[in-house]
Amino acid sequence: MTGGGLDILLINPPPSILTYSDYRFQNVPLSLVYLAGHARKLGFTARIIDAYNEMIPAEEVVSMAAALKPAVLGITCDTSRLERTQTIFRSLRDALPDALFTAGGALPSFRQDVFFPWVDAVVKGEGEAAFAELVSNRLEGKNLGGILGVYLKDGEDYSYTGDRSPIRDLDSCFHPAWDLVDMRHNFYSWGRRSPVATLVLSRGCPGRCAYCTIHPLWGHQHRQVSVERSIAEIDKLQREYGVREIYFKDNLFTLNKDWVHRFCAELQARDVKLAWSCGTGVRYVDRPLLKAMRKAGCHTINYGFESGEQATLDRMRKGVAVEQNLEAARLTREAGIRVFGFFMIGYPGETEEDIRKTVGLAKRIEPDIVMFSRVTPFPGSELWYQAGLDKMPADEFRVQDFNWYARSSGESPGVPFRRRQREAMAAVRGRRYWMRQLTGTPPSALLRLLARFFWLLKVRLQPRYRHVRKFTDQPTL
Ligand code: B12
Ligand code: SF4
Numbered sequence: 001m002t003g004g005g006l007d008i009l010l011i012n013p014p015p016s017i018l019t020y021s022d023y024r025f026q027n028v029p030l031s032l033v034y035l036a037g038h039a040r041k042l043g044f045t046a047r048i049i050d051a052y053n054e055m056i057p058a059e060e061v062v063s064m065a066a067a068l069k070p071a072v073l074g075i076t077c078d079t080s081r082l083e084r085t086q087t088i089f090r091s092l093r094d095a096l097p098d099a100l101f102t103a104g105g106a107l108p109s110f111r112q113d114v115f116f117p118w119v120d121a122v123v124k125g126e127g128e129a130a131f132a133e134l135v136s137n138r139l140e141g142k143n144l145g146g147i148l149g150v151y152l153k154d155g156e157d158y159s160y161t162g163d164r165s166p167i168r169d170l171d172s173c174f175h176p177a178w179d180l181v182d183m184r185h186n187f188y189s190w191g192r193r194s195p196v197a198t199l200v201l202s203r204g205c206p207g208r209c210a211y212c213t214i215h216p217l218w219g220h221q222h223r224q225v226s227v228e229r230s231i232a233e234i235d236k237l238q239r240e241y242g243v244r245e246i247y248f249k250d251n252l253f254t255l256n257k258d259w260v261h262r263f264c265a266e267l268q269a270r271d272v273k274l275a276w277s278c279g280t281g282v283r284y285v286d287r288p289l290l291k292a293m294r295k296a297g298c299h300t301i302n303y304g305f306e307s308g309e310q311a312t313l314d315r316m317r318k319g320v321a322v323e324q325n326l327e328a329a330r331l332t333r334e335a336g337i338r339v340f341g342f343f344m345i346g347y348p349g350e351t352e353e354d355i356r357k358t359v360g361l362a363k364r365i366e367p368d369i370v371m372f373s374r375v376t377p378f379p380g381s382e383l384w385y386q387a388g389l390d391k392m393p394a395d396e397f398r399v400q401d402f403n404w405y406a407r408s409s410g411e412s413p414g415v416p417f418r419r420r421q422r423e424a425m426a427a428v429r430g431r432r433y434w435m436r437q438l439t440g441t442p443p444s445a446l447l448r449l450l451a452r453f454f455w456l457l458k459v460r461l462q463p464r465y466r467h468v469r470k471f472t473d474q475p476t477l
Helices: 020-024 030-041 058-068 079-095 128-139 214-218 227-241 257-269 287-295 310-316 322-334 352-365 382-386 417-428 431-440 443-461
Strands: 008-012 046-050 072-076 100-104 121-123 150-154 157-160 196-199 245-248 275-280 298-306 338-345 369-374
Touching: 008 030, 008 058, 030 046, 030 072, 030 128, 046 058, 058 079, 072 079, 072 128, 079 100, 100 128, 121 128, 196 227, 227 257, 257 287, 287 298, 287 322, 298 310, 298 322, 298 352, 310 352, 322 338, 322 352, 338 352, 338 417, 352 417, 369 417
Parallel strands: 008 046, 008 072, 072 100, 100 121, 196 245, 245 275, 275 298, 298 338, 338 369
Antiparallel strands: 121 150, 150 157
């Protein structure tokens, strides 16, 4: 569209830290795949540098980007990758003086100031429409001021153009550009089949959980890609990429039960069977729905049970009773679907007794897979505002400060999270747990996990990857 040059270059920055997630799941950056796909549909040319999955150090990303000379540069960023993103922007500013620098994603949406010395525009929340307008106006030499949902550089300062309405018809912007990334980077260690792909087919959540950044980012209005369009994309993934399993990373996959029933009926009617898993809330499942999901290939559901203490659940604004968690888990297992249970430790005000109750609930639920996470006040969440982190000066804002467990669990000081986590996991993962893991995991999946372990070991040992700090290197109490 610019007469031969590259219109858009999108970058998935390299990791600053290696987390547990990197070992267990990995997927191509949907944000950039969705943004690039939509922009291409409108006629722009686009490329993606997936430095996260390719483990390309920031310095190399800079020289690659400088050589490509894009008209618009976009970087996606979450809190864990702040430093790397800043480095790339800072280093490229001189190399690409005429390019429009943009940022978006989980961190820029809520802390624009930490990017503004170098970027021209930050998109808040949903990106497709605002980004396409930025690109179009830039290439046509028009003013950017009328584009809603964007923070724009304004001399030494920046200003917000005003809220943009959510995209109602998600089909209109759903054209994932899978060909711009290496799909072999998708990995899910608890999957049943391979190759696996990840999809997010819905946006928005009516909930208001205080630790969550989803409703501030996507709003409360729930929107979905249509069943027909979703099935067509799955067909494409199966046909063109040989995909045999999908991990749906929607926040509440079953919020709209009617949609799920129709989706499952369509999947079941097809010749090529698909294995899949998803995540949802305990309030949004029932027996007929779970049975339909199982028949359509669903093998695992992730639930955020979070806490065994009602007062903590209430402070979290979960809107759920402890007993509802047990019932949902029971129905899920009864339908033949594995339960992946997520719990949190370190919620502000939590006592030793509360933590014991959480571990007790996990034991009663007997999840097939269990995870205890550290409470973290991510930007945009209510916890983050409560902690006053929105006021932290930009030059003091660092990823290490999000090691929050130490600060929030005032009732149990001195106990490192790692120890808490180990103890909780050991309490829940008894003999029956490991038996279920063994019998429920196909040998091919075990082999994949083993290969993954050696891959990660290799990555960590190579001098080129020294730039990736280990999560455990962060200061803990
Ligand atoms: C899939 C996923 C993962 C995957 C892959 C992540 C990836 N980088 O691709 C895995 C499992 C690896 C993962 C790991 C982690 N994740 Co994660 N993850 C998600 C999840 C569930 C979906 C992301 C997604 O693909 N969404 C769909 C796309 C289309 O939406 P999107 O990414 O938001 O992009 C849109 C807009 O934000 C915007 N946009 C985004 N980037 C850009 C860039 C530009 C230039 C523009 C203009 C616009 C734009 O436009 C896009 C299209 O509308 C989100 C929750 C969620 N529902 O968003 C959490 C989420 C992003 N993860 C989160 C966290 C905390 C983590 C971990 C740190 C967890 C951990 N302790 O290990 C690690 C960090 C790994 C890393 N460095 O990336 C947090 C981030 C919080 C924050 N404020 O920083 C989220 C928001 C969940 C939460 N807890 O609230 N994650
Ligand atoms: S934690 Fe889940 S249910 Fe709660 S607000 Fe976030 S996405 Fe919604």
